[in-house]
Amino acid sequence: MNKNLVLVLLLMIASGASQELIGQCDPDHFSNACIPKLAEGYNFLKTYRIDGEGGAREKIEYSYVFTKGTHYMINLCSHGGNVDGIVVSLFDSGRNKVATSKVNDEFTSAIVYPCNATGIYYIQYTFDGSTTKCGGSALGFKR
Amino acid sequence: MRIVLAVLCAVALVGCRSDKKPDEQAFQSSIDSLKNQTSSIDTELINSVLQQIPSPLEISVLLRETGKGYDKSLLNSPDNAGRYNTSHKMALNLGVYGTDLGYTNVYQRAPDGTRYLKTIKSLADGLNIGQFFDIETIGRLASNNKNMDSLLLLTTQNFNDINAYLQRQSRANLSVLLLTGGWVEAMQITCEMSSKVPKNKTLADTIGEQKIILEQIAKLLSFYPDDEAMASLLKDMEELKKVYERVTINYTFKEASIEVINGVTMVKDNSTTSVEITPDDVLAIKAKMTEIRNKIIS
Numbered sequence: 001m002n003k004n005l006v007l008v009l010l011l012m013i014a015s016g017a018s019q020e021l022i023g024q025c026d027p028d029h030f031s032n033a034c035i036p037k038l039a040e041g042y043n044f045l046k047t048y049r050i051d052g053e054g055g056a057r058e059k060i061e062y063s064y065v066f067t068k069g070t071h072y073m074i075n076l077c078s079h080g081g082n083v084d085g086i087v088v089s090l091f092d093s094g095r096n097k098v099a100t101s102k103v104n105d106e107f108t109s110a111i112v113y114p115c116n117a118t119g120i121y122y123i124q125y126t127f128d129g130s131t132t133k134c135g136g137s138a139l140g141f142k143r
Numbered sequence: 144m145r146i147v148l149a150v151l152c153a154v155a156l157v158g159c160r161s162d163k164k165p166d167e168q169a170f171q172s173s174i175d176s177l178k179n180q181t182s183s184i185d186t187e188l189i190n191s192v193l194q195q196i197p198s199p200l201e202i203s204v205l206l207r208e209t210g211k212g213y214d215k216s217l218l219n220s221p222d223n224a225g226r227y228n229t230s231h232k233m234a235l236n237l238g239v240y241g242t243d244l245g246y247t248n249v250y251q252r253a254p255d256g257t258r259y260l261k262t263i264k265s266l267a268d269g270l271n272i273g274q275f276f277d278i279e280t281i282g283r284l285a286s287n288n289k290n291m292d293s294l295l296l297l298t299t300q301n302f303n304d305i306n307a308y309l310q311r312q313s314r315a316n317l318s319v320l321l322l323t324g325g326w327v328e329a330m331q332i333t334c335e336m337s338s339k340v341p342k343n344k345t346l347a348d349t350i351g352e353q354k355i356i357l358e359q360i361a362k363l364l365s366f367y368p369d370d371e372a373m374a375s376l377l378k379d380m381e382e383l384k385k386v387y388e389r390v391t392i393n394y395t396f397k398e399a400s401i402e403v404i405n406g407v408t409m410v411k412d413n414s415t416t417s418v419e420i421t422p423d424d425v426l427a428i429k430a431k432m433t434e435i436r437n438k439i440i441s
Binding site: 035043044045046047062063064065066067068069070090092093094096098099100101103104106108109110111112113114115116117118119120141142143 | 191194195196197198200201204205208295296299300303345348349352355356359392394395396398399401402403406407408409410411412413414415416418
């Protein structure tokens with residue numbers, strides 16, 4: 001192996017490209033990338049890590065209290081700037097599905113939910129044909 | 144080939160070490176007054192409840208919407224920070240000041256915001272979590288009202304990072320105190336505002352809806368029965384819950400309608416909640432909240 005190849009490999013590690021090389025998931029990278037993608041007027045609230053652990057986890061779930069009269073936006077970020085088969089669904093406290101980012105076989109990049117009922121909501125991430133099962137998400141709100 | 148692999152491993156290890164991790168040893172010693180009880184507690188359950196608690200920022204935005212002007216007298220003065228010399232008090236009031244900072248930011252009061260930031264940094268340093276605040280960047284943003292959105296974003300991220308860090312360190316008890324302090328302060332400001340505009344139904348309903356959050360906070364505090372300060376807070380919250388017994392939240396579920404616009408799922412929520420709360424209930428809640436808040440900031 002020549003010196004140039006070693007140098008290239010070292011540079012790849014230093015630049016963070018090693019994450020892709022060895023197939024590790026860096027959900028924080030995608031979550032942070034999602035924050036500026038919240039639509040104008042939305043205040044950032046939280047980021048969510050989506051790590052399917054290479055297929056070991058079929059769903060990842062978080063919960064949050066949504067308030068009536070508030071608009072919430074939950075977006076998705078993954079490899080290559082698309083959603084890579086990641087689906088976010090929203091359930092109310094009674095586990096009724098309120099919304100999903102897969103509509104008529106179309107994957108959308110975000111859900112906008114104008115909340116009309118205060119309560120605990122479950123934000124569930126699943127994988128539908130995802131190649132990496134890795135991504136991030138941000139939650140924002142506006143009145 | 145072995146040499147190449149060794150070099151790669153060494154670089155990777157150096158890369159890991161260069162990650163700015165806080166001084167964990169110093170952090171542990173700074174909170175020795177808080178006994179580590181998490182071994183007997185379901186950490187995962189605590190973390191799942193913690194993440195549900197909404198940001199006090201939501202309430203600050205709502206308050207601005209009511210049209211009532213900025214009122215500094217509702218906040219905990221930064222001058223009180225010197226009183227807080229235990230880890231419990233520091234964590235609680237870090238939450239209180241976090242809410243106050245959000246309030247000043249939402250109303251675009253940069254000079255006041257700067258004072259709160261300095262106080263927050265000082266308390267965070269006392270808990271050895273001050274490294275999460277880049278005071279230079281924050282100070283630069285706070286110097287101009289035009290940067291308030293960026294400042295809001297950055298400080299929200301800082302508090303999220305602190306909570307995530309505390310939970311990773313099995314010190315979620317501090318996170319519980321931080322969030323409790325933040326919630327109590329937001330409630331106190333809302334109750335005070337509501338008393339000035341008693342006919343404002345949105346504010347009264349917001350106070351009523353906090354019954355849901357109160358349940359979660361009481362649940363969180365109940366995980367630490369052997370911690371005297373947290374047990375005392377729980378007792379206060381249980382008394383507040385009794386006041387809230389008269390408040391009812393009715394939920395009606397109706398399937399939502401969905402359409403896709405420009406690649407985004409737009410939901411029309413057809414479910415509703417309605418809050419049954421009387422002016423007397425609001426006054427009783429306000430009285431109890433004032434009592435709890437005074438204990439926290441004293």
